[in-house]
Amino acid sequence: MLCGNAQAQIGKRFPSERKIVKDPVTGAMLTFLTSKPHGDSKIYPTHPQWTADGKWVVFRSKLAGGEALAVNEQNGDIVQVTEGGYTGMLNLARKANKLYFIRKDVEEKRQQIVEVDLDRLFADSKAGKLQGADAYQRIAGVTPAAIDAGGDMALDADEEWVYFRVGRDEAARHMAPGAKIEPPFGPRNMGAGPAGIARMHLKTGEVRHVVSVPFQVGHIQANLWQPGEIVFCWETGGKSPQRTWTVQADGTGLRPLYPEAPYEWVTHEAVISRDEVAMAILGHRPIPGGASGVDAPGTAVEGANPGQDAAWGNAGTREKPTGLAIVNLRTRQVNIAGQTPSGSGFWHVHGSSDGRWAVGDDFSRSLYLIDRRTREMMLLTTGHKTTAADHPHPTFNADGTKIEIQSAMLSEDGRTMNIAIVPVPDAWLKRH
Incomplete structure (x- = not known):
């Protein structure tokens, strides 16, 4: 979806x-960086959330007419x-305080x-000496109309290239x-191919095709520690025959990241370090013909939790x-860091780049922290x-000391979300 508002000026400041x-259940002290009902949402977990200096969190909101x-x-x-809108993913650089995005x-x-x-x-914003948008925004390049580019852009670790989806005709050509x-897979009628990934050089504007695949591409992300390495998924809106994939920027090395069983x-795969990708292997559905200890279909709010209907088949x-689960990109070994004893199990997951922590949410919107060394798991916050x-x-x-989430804890309508920071407990950070 294209976001933007011609009346909104880049650099405009808003009150804190x-x-x-205090979390009413766990007692954790949560820092809500936004707390009013503007309709905020965070950048997806596949991409950085903080600026390179670690001082600012970038997010999406309707506060400025849909601008970031x-x-x-x-x-x-x-x-x-x-200013002027954006579409798809917001990309924060890690070497300098820069932001990259696609717009029409x-x-x-x-x-x-x-x-x-x-x-x-x-x-300039702090000094009250703002200039026109062109003083801050630079067009690095324009994609050819023939390739019908768009979607989940990702900034490579070298910060010289960006990756993005191309249209069906361009993918078919390669x-x-x-x-x-x-063909389409599952009840949402998604997943059909072909689709492809291309890349653009941020200094020259050169565009190169990376790879074409026979299925719908989603969640393109770059390994932020290993230049030229891409992780993406077969997107169906639910379960895929083979969800996770990886490929090199030159188109070589295409393979399933985690070869999954039917x-x-x-x-919800996310690259968390140079060699590791976190992902959820769902345990959210009852075992046919027996008690499973998980939530039964229909117990949650209608439409809130996907994948409960039988049309997805016997999976999950x-x-x-x-x-x-955490899979190693080099050895291909998989490790289950933890699982909730009941409920839906983990749904969206992430991990610290130093290998100490993993984190995940579930259908109840609760957040769990895992010590990967001891396997201990704790409920960080709930009530969202x-x-x-x-x-x-x-x-x-970047340093694995805190976690950003989006939360409706403060919303009067029960839906509108805000941006919040959850600290890793001091007692855990002091562990050797």
Whole structure:
């Protein structure tokens, strides 16, 4: 969806909404960086959330007419960081305070790749000396109309290239002759191919095709520690025949990341370190013909939790191992870090890049922290309302000391979300 508002000016400042809230169940002190019902949502867990200096959290909101915003974690200052709209994923660089995103060009089917100089923007905004948008936003390149580019853009670890989806015709042009194209899969009628990934050089604007596959591509992400490595998924809106995939930027090395069995429901993969990808192997459905210890279909709010209907087939039960899984990109070994003893099990997952912690949410919107060394698991926070517009989507910061979530805990309508920070407990951080 295209976001933007011609009346909203880049660098505009908004009053702080920052407040500290004690979790009513766990006692954890949560820092809500936004607390009013604007309709906020965080960047997806496949991408960085904090600026390179660790001071600002970038998020999506309707506060500035749908433009992207940044909030200072310490003082709560909110600054608008895009002008003219964006579509798809927001990409924060890790080497410098820069933001990259896609927006529609004036010509149909062309897309602009835009770079934002956040340091300059924040300084001018604070000084009250804002200039026009072109002083902060640079068009790095424009995609050819013929490739019909768009979707989940990802910034490579070298920060010289970005990856994005291409249209069906362009993908088909690069498919091997006679390749079997996959039909839709599952009750949402999604997943059909072909689809493809291309890349653009941020200095020259050069565009190269990376790979075509016979299925629908979703959640393109770059390994932020290993240049030229991409992870993506077969998107069906639910269970896939083979969810997770990886490929190199030159198109070589295409393979399933985790080869899954028909009874496994794998989802929400996220690269968490140079060698590891976290993902959920769902255990959210009852075992046919027997008590499973998991929530029965229909117990949750209608439409809140996907995958409960029988049309997805016999997958996602706990008859086989399930939980927060971590797969090694080099050795291909898989480890189950943990699983909730009841309820839906883990749904969205992440991990600290130092290998110490893993984190996941479940259908109740509760958040669990796992010590990967001891296997100990604790409930960090709950009370985020099953009626919320979306799940918490936990994501660690760069040093693994805190987690960003989106939460409806403060909302009067039970749906509208805000941006919140959950600390890793001091007692756990002091462990050797």
